[in-house]
Amino acid sequence: MERWSDFRSDTVTKPTEAMRRAMAEAEVGDDVLGDDPTVQKLEALAAEIMGKEAALYVPSGTMGNAVAVKVWTRELEEVIVEARSHIYNMESTHLTFISRVNPRPLPSRRGAMDPEDIARNIRQASVHTPRTSLICLENTHNNWSGAVIPLENMKATREVADRFGVKIHLDGARIFNASIASGIPVKEYAKLVDSIMFCLSKGLSAPVGSMLAGPKDFIDQARRVRKALGGGMRQAGVLAACGIIALTQMVDRLKEDHDRAKRLAKAIAELPGIILNPEEIETNIVIFGLNHPRWSIPAFLEELKKRHILALPVSRGIRFVTHKDVNDEDIDRAIEAFQQLLSF
Ligand SMILES: Cc1ncc(COP(=O)(O)O)c(C=O)c1O
The missing domain is CATH 3.40.640.10 (Type I PLP-dependent aspartate aminotransferase-like (Major domain))
Structure with missing residues (x-):
């Protein structure tokens, strides 16, 4: 599976x-x-x-x-x-x-x-x-x-x-x-x-x-x-x-979550349609807006789900949260999906 x-x-x-x-x-x-x-x-x-x-x-x-x-x-x-x-x-x-x-x-x-x-x-x-x-x-x-x-x-x-x-x-x-x-x-x-x-x-x-x-x-x-x-x-x-x-x-390992959130934010912030200042990501939560000609937020989340990536919609866009049970490969997989779906 x-x-x-x-x-x-x-x-x-x-x-x-x-x-x-x-x-x-x-x-x-x-x-x-x-x-x-x-x-x-x-x-x-x-x-x-x-x-x-x-x-x-x-x-x-x-x-x-x-x-x-x-x-x-x-x-x-x-x-x-x-x-x-x-x-x-x-x-x-x-x-x-x-x-x-x-x-x-x-x-x-x-x-x-x-x-x-x-x-x-x-x-x-x-x-x-x-x-x-x-x-x-x-x-x-x-x-x-x-x-x-x-x-x-x-x-x-x-x-x-x-x-x-x-x-x-x-x-x-x-x-x-x-x-x-x-x-x-x-x-x-x-x-x-x-x-x-x-x-x-x-x-x-x-x-x-x-x-x-x-x-x-x-x-x-x-x-x-x-x-x-x-x-x-x-x-x-x-x-x-x-x-x-x-x-x-479990407290000290939270730093890993923060590092992963920052890496994700930096990588996706450059992509077309993403509204996000990666400098603002300090801990484990990445919220960004999406304004892209090909994607509404529900359609984008649905497409991510087909790739076995889950995230939640929030009032200002989409929220990704890093934690103990996501690792570097999960971050790589998310970045790759964003690049494929949003690039022109
Ligand atoms: C900032 C904040 N306060 C309180 C809560 C409530 O915690 P619980 O889900 O355990 O009721 C949450 C849950 O996500 C939260 O993010």
Whole structure:
């Protein structure tokens, strides 16, 4: 059977052999009753890596974000979000559906909102207006082609948040990608926010799960909200065991994904019809526009599929994501297909 080159997402990564062994050997208990030593080990490790008091294992990044917003906010409040952020666009409206808060989307420069623009948009409670209680950031920023949000921008945002007494939650689904690309330890990013969610199940290749980290009283409350949302998991140690491997063995190799994404971007950017600045590719996500006389986006994706190459359409074009389960040959095969299909 011919190999598939699957660039749809880093969520397609399969668990490693070490993970499968760890699953078989994991010591487990009923985590809802506080009895699973492997989950506890993962939570302690996650808190330590992020420099936070405590952490909570959640089934998905979406649940981690939803729980964080629910704990930090009340009804009749407003949350500042970046206009293209995952939390605002791709999480089935939990800000309104679960937390019953008003999202206030702001524009950005490649995912980094202007801190003074944030300051101008923070509102005080009145009979007409909601109080702003939370700012949500995303680093790296998925829909801005995996852009790394600069630490300086986050520092300035922290100053604004402190000036107005507002909390910050970071959707750090790919915070390790940000750290590998910038050379800045994840703790430095986490220090600037009140809570951080990060995913084990994307580039780090665990089969399931994300972590939410923050102050102890926040995590205590988050544990209750997780249960209310149906996220209490019993012998979850079989999954948490993979999370421990994700955090201890899988972080450094993210650089390979970044190198491959940059190579792909450089090669295809020169081709007719591709709208892409390869200099902007910093991590593992390559988003580009397509304006070609022979191809619509659906037809082009269909043609790639015939060649066993998978990618996803996004609002601004097509998204390719590199990860552990695509290698240099997959990149070569994609570049060759692009050259054949787009050249005149
Ligand atoms: C930036 C970002 N945040 C959150 C999530 C949600 O993670 P999950 O798919 O585990 O719910 C994703 C998933 O792709 C994401 O890209």
